[in-house]
Amino acid sequence: MLYRKVPQNDDRLSILGFGCMRLPVRDDNSIDEERAIAQIRSGIDSGINYLDTAWPYHDGNGEVVLGKALKNGYRQKVKIATKLPSWLIKNREDMDFYLARQLEKLQSDHIDYYLLHALNKKSWNSLLSLGVTDFLQQAIADGRIINPGFSFHGLAEDFTMIVDAFPWIFCQIQYNFLDRENQAGLAGLQYAAAKDLAVIIMEPLRGGNLGLAQAPPAIQKLWDSGGGGRTPAEWALRWVWNHPEVTSVLSGMNLEDHITENLRVAETGFANSLRLEELALVDRVAEMYQELMKVGCTGCGYCMPCPEGVKIPSVFEVYNKMHMFGEEQKAKITYALRLSGTITAETPGFASQCVKCGQCEKKCPQRIEIMSTLAEVAEVMEDSGLERRIAVAAKILNGG
Incomplete structure (x- = not known):
């Protein structure tokens, strides 16, 4: 393992770092x-x-499980990072309340790295008005x-304002070879590092899409042209680690x-270790992904739950993979299987269930036009053959 100061x-x-937002789950979606x-x-x-969790992860149980994992001497070996749920804060007392509960869940008397979660200009100004700097100082x-x-999940121009607003020790931003300009972007990464902030990177694989074991054919052809036998995940991680500011x-x-x-790849994640021709290859892959992908969804789930039951991340995942792999019929069967609730025995979560309430768009870190995109997906994936595909999927699952 390599380390940076x-x-x-x-x-x-x-x-x-070990991100605890997507821990393994059982059939009932519990951890x-x-x-x-x-x-x-392990x-x-x-x-x-460095282990990262947050209040809402796994419906509030992520911190609990991490606390259990750090028993028997493991707590002393690591730095815990968790986050104040900014959207739940209504007054100064709430800040102490949530921190106290998080300490209980994590079975610790302190948090090594504590973040204000998912800041943008609006949420930062709200927290300021409620006394968040006093809370942090105390x-x-x-x-x-x-x-x-x-x-951070805001606009680029607001990032530097927040960096300069408090004596932070670190920040966390989304960054990968597709999201070079989104949110904080490269400029934000460099600005924070210039201010002596440690920078933690989230979504290096964009919700796993950049690390698929078998990339879309056009993408895989490009990776193969680079030689070296690296997996797509290795290329994506090495590209981020190549930045000395990270x-x-x-x-x-x-x-x-x-x-x-990931542990194997981390052994070679030195800064400035990729050659110019390797960086050029990643640029070509990024261009190809931009052509293939229809929705810039990372699967983070901040848009959920939908009051109408739409399984937004799953809808976009299936839709993206249809366009990346060019397998329309396979994607439509997968859509019917997953979104009908046939596999999970849950209520349906089809794109067509959207009533355009707009709650999801207010919470989306990627600023995706979710409502109009769901309508687009529904038109393509929920054609006249949907009911037949659902019936076929149910028959297959029941051994018919």
């Missing part, structure tokens, strides 16, 4: 605790020392918080093979 405190953080704990501890045993003074920071990269690992691969 936090400029203001000299902590050495593993360049691969598979035994497996998740084993994965987390990662720590292999050198990972929590730092009494030891509940060690290092203050924030995660401190650690979060990976939402929930499969043992993914953890093994």
